Amino acid sequence: MKTVMTIALRNLSRQKKRSFLLGGAIAFGIMIVTIINGFSGSFVENVSENFSQLLAGHIFIDGVEKSASGKDVSIIRDDAAVSALLLDAKLPVKYVNRRSSFNGTLIFEGKKVLQDVVGVDLGNEKFLKDRLVLQSGSFESLPKDRQGVILSADIARKLNVQIGDRMLVQLKTATGQQNVGEFTLEAMSVNPGLLGSLSAYANKDYVNELLNIAPNEYQQMGIILDSINQIDPAADRLYAAMKTKLNTFERKKADSGQGNPLAAMMKQSKTETWQGTKYRLYTLNDILAQVQQIVNALNIASLVILVVLFLIIMVGITNTFRMIMFERIKEIGTMRAVGMQKNEVRDLFLWEALFLAIGGALAGLVAASIIMGALSLINIGMNSPVFILLKNGHLTFKLIPWQVLANVAIIALLTLLAALFPARNAANLSPAAALGTTK
Amino acid sequence: MTIVKLENVRKIYPLGKTEVEALKGVGFEIEKGDFISIAGPSGSGKSTILNMIGCIDTPTSGAVEIDGRATGGLSDKEITKLRHDVIGFIFQSFNLIPVLDIYENIEFPLLLGKQTQNKKEKQEWIDYLIAEVGLTQWKNHRPNELSGGQRQRVAIARALVTKPRIVLADEPTANLDSKTGEAIIELMKKINREMETTFIFSTHDFKIVGIADHVIQLKDGEVIENRRTENARSDGGKNA
Numbered sequence: 001m002k003t004v005m006t007i008a009l010r011n012l013s014r015q016k017k018r019s020f021l022l023g024g025a026i027a028f029g030i031m032i033v034t035i036i037n038g039f040s041g042s043f044v045e046n047v048s049e050n051f052s053q054l055l056a057g058h059i060f061i062d063g064v065e066k067s068a069s070g071k072d073v074s075i076i077r078d079d080a081a082v083s084a085l086l087l088d089a090k091l092p093v094k095y096v097n098r099r100s101s102f103n104g105t106l107i108f109e110g111k112k113v114l115q116d117v118v119g120v121d122l123g124n125e126k127f128l129k130d131r132l133v134l135q136s137g138s139f140e141s142l143p144k145d146r147q148g149v150i151l152s153a154d155i156a157r158k159l160n161v162q163i164g165d166r167m168l169v170q171l172k173t174a175t176g177q178q179n180v181g182e183f184t185l186e187a188m189s190v191n192p193g194l195l196g197s198l199s200a201y202a203n204k205d206y207v208n209e210l211l212n213i214a215p216n217e218y219q220q221m222g223i224i225l226d227s228i229n230q231i232d233p234a235a236d237r238l239y240a241a242m243k244t245k246l247n248t249f250e251r252k253k254a255d256s257g258q259g260n261p262l263a264a265m266m267k268q269s270k271t272e273t274w275q276g277t278k279y280r281l282y283t284l285n286d287i288l289a290q291v292q293q294i295v296n297a298l299n300i301a302s303l304v305i306l307v308v309l310f311l312i313i314m315v316g317i318t319n320t321f322r323m324i325m326f327e328r329i330k331e332i333g334t335m336r337a338v339g340m341q342k343n344e345v346r347d348l349f350l351w352e353a354l355f356l357a358i359g360g361a362l363a364g365l366v367a368a369s370i371i372m373g374a375l376s377l378i379n380i381g382m383n384s385p386v387f388i389l390l391k392n393g394h395l396t397f398k399l400i401p402w403q404v405l406a407n408v409a410i411i412a413l414l415t416l417l418a419a420l421f422p423a424r425n426a427a428n429l430s431p432a433a434a435l436g437t438t439k
Numbered sequence: 440m441t442i443v444k445l446e447n448v449r450k451i452y453p454l455g456k457t458e459v460e461a462l463k464g465v466g467f468e469i470e471k472g473d474f475i476s477i478a479g480p481s482g483s484g485k486s487t488i489l490n491m492i493g494c495i496d497t498p499t500s501g502a503v504e505i506d507g508r509a510t511g512g513l514s515d516k517e518i519t520k521l522r523h524d525v526i527g528f529i530f531q532s533f534n535l536i537p538v539l540d541i542y543e544n545i546e547f548p549l550l551l552g553k554q555t556q557n558k559k560e561k562q563e564w565i566d567y568l569i570a571e572v573g574l575t576q577w578k579n580h581r582p583n584e585l586s587g588g589q590r591q592r593v594a595i596a597r598a599l600v601t602k603p604r605i606v607l608a609d610e611p612t613a614n615l616d617s618k619t620g621e622a623i624i625e626l627m628k629k630i631n632r633e634m635e636t637t638f639i640f641s642t643h644d645f646k647i648v649g650i651a652d653h654v655i656q657l658k659d660g661e662v663i664e665n666r667r668t669e670n671a672r673s674d675g676g677k678n679a
């Protein structure tokens with residue numbers, strides 16, 4: 001066995017160029033797949049993290065009432081009851097945001113833009129200050145001006161407003177009445193790329209006034225936990241506590257297999273009637289159910305790439321090993337004559353293939369690490385259109401060890417398979433025929 | 440004592456749509472310890488006969504008996520083991536393994552079977568063989584650094600390393616100049632006498648035929664002469 005392995009290893013160095021080409025092809029395959037895996041590994045995490053910042057929460061609680069006309073009114077009146085739940089469920093809470101919002105039309109000198117406006121309590125929204133990058137103006141000026149607003153630079157440009165300009169806003173109150181107000185532009189945020197027009201930020205006090213709800217009321221509670229990994233167990237505990245204390249919608253989960261769980265819950269509230277406030281709990285994972293699907297698709301794609309790439313490489317390996325067998329036919333005959341058994345001849349080729357695969361795979365992993373390391377050093381910045389995929393402006397990669405091992409195993413197996421037929425042919429040659437072949 | 444026995448051996452090779460009858464019913468016996476020359480013109484069947492004796496090919500019909508064992512009906516595994524234990528090979532074009540150095544080439548057959556010697560014994564034995572063929576300084580060189588004559592000496596040492604009863608050599612001097620060829624034959628003869636190994640070699644060089652104990656002359660796949668020579672008789676006690 002040791003002899004066979006020694007010869008196999010040395011045989012690899014006989015035709016260095018050929019070994020490098022084949023090993024290089026294997027390395028390339030492993031490299032591509034590893035990079036894709038690494039990317040998709042951190043994809044969910046980064047997207048979730050970024051969304052949790054944009055949406056200001058890992059777990060959300062909405063309150064819904066039925067208006068006299070049977071319409072849904074979004075409101076949480078009894079903050080004490082909801083806040084008590086957080087303590088009850090012993091949640092690992094980092095921040096809690098209490099927000100109100102509306103979708104209204106901003107009007108300035110004849111220009112109109114439809115815009116989500118979120119009412120925030122900036123004193124408690126440290127989180128938002130970390131996330132939102134201002135291009136001009138400052139966060140301090142917003143609480144000072146009750147009617148102040150922060151718009152994204154893009155929206156400001158569309159409306160052609162400057163800092164200090166006053167604009168009109170048209171909206172519907174919580175109960176669906178038409179209402180009008182006035183905003184002053186206090187700051188402009190850097191365009192957050194893909195979700196550029198997502199939100200404008202204003203003082204919750206004033207937004208509540210526009211919505212015609214009391215100052216201590218709000219529409220949505222966003223809970224940010226210590227870690228994104230705690231979402232599911234924390235949400236389960238909170239929901240359990242909620243069900244016992246409050247009138248609560250049945251929770252739909254992302255893994256229940258009914259498409260978008262959030263949409264399902266919205267639809268449910270439309271068809272039901274009730275008295276008072278009914279509460280709804282959902283999580284970032286529910287909202288991002290589709291992201292996991294994207295990741296699954298990425299992983300399947302990488303597997304397909306691996307297999308296709310390797311079917312191509314396999315053809316090369318099979319042909320090369322056929323050639324090798326022919327080149328060394330006299331050697332094979334000699335070894336057989338001297339007393340080497342058939343299966344040892346076969347193993348000789350298989351070991352050579354295995355060493356090639358492992359060498360190539362290791363080189364591929366090293367190359368992938370270098371490339372991933374280099375890519376993650378680049379500061380793309382959080383104002384790039386792909387910011388949602390980034391972590392603090394950098395691409396990140398996360399590999400799961402068993403996945404890397406599985407890739408290497410698949411490659412080793414396919415390489416062995418590719419070499420098996422030529423190896424078996426070599427082993428089955430009659431020694432006389434092998435020795436007698438003139439080449 | 441008879442160590443090789445061929446009985447009515449025929450070998451037919453397919454050749455395109457026709458056939459070639461390379462051996463047309465050959466039979467002879469070989470005595471243990473003899474130095475045997477298989478002679479004949481090109482195409483007469485020398486290599487084919489050596490392949491049969493060396494068990495690297497099987498006859499179309501007839502029987503081959505090696506060291507008292509009938510080889511017909513043995514499995515490939517058994518035949519391979521028989522080759523390993525009983526037969527050593529020397530080839531016309533040396534056939535050393537290029538990735539192994541001289542010592543490793545000679546050691547190679549020992550690593551294939553069950554290993555009976557201890558490490559030190561084995562090392563001493565290989566070193567002895569290397570000295571015997573005069574290549575001690577070349578021990579750690581690769582074959583491509585050696586001349587043809589030197590390579591054939593390595594091949595001789597490799598053929599002897601398993602202490603086989605029979606060594607087969609198919610035109611061992613054909614790729615060497617005549618002086619080197621003679622030296623190789625001398626060496627084989629010396630070992631044949633010292634170790635009492637049976638040597639069977641093919642050649643069409645009649646000078647070489649002269650030093651054989653037993654000459655088997657072939658023509659067109661048939662034995663036309665089969666005689667033990669003066670050498671055998673004068674060499675004391677090995678007569679039939």
Ligand SMILES: Nc1ncnc2c1ncn2[C@@H]1O[C@H](COP(=O)(O)OP(=O)(O)OP(=O)(O)O)[C@@H](O)[C@H]1O
Pocket residue numbers: 436452453454459460461479480481482483484485486487488643
């Ligand atoms: N593998 C083969 N396929 C077909 N015919 C073969 C094969 N091997 C040998 N022969 C034929 O069998 C006959 C005997 O060949 P063999 O090689 O035994 O002769 P030889 O005496 O060794 O000749 P040389 O001195 O040229 O080596 C020749 O006619 C040859 O063409």
Ligand SMILES: [Mg+2]
Pocket residue numbers: 485486487609
């Ligand atoms: Mg021949």
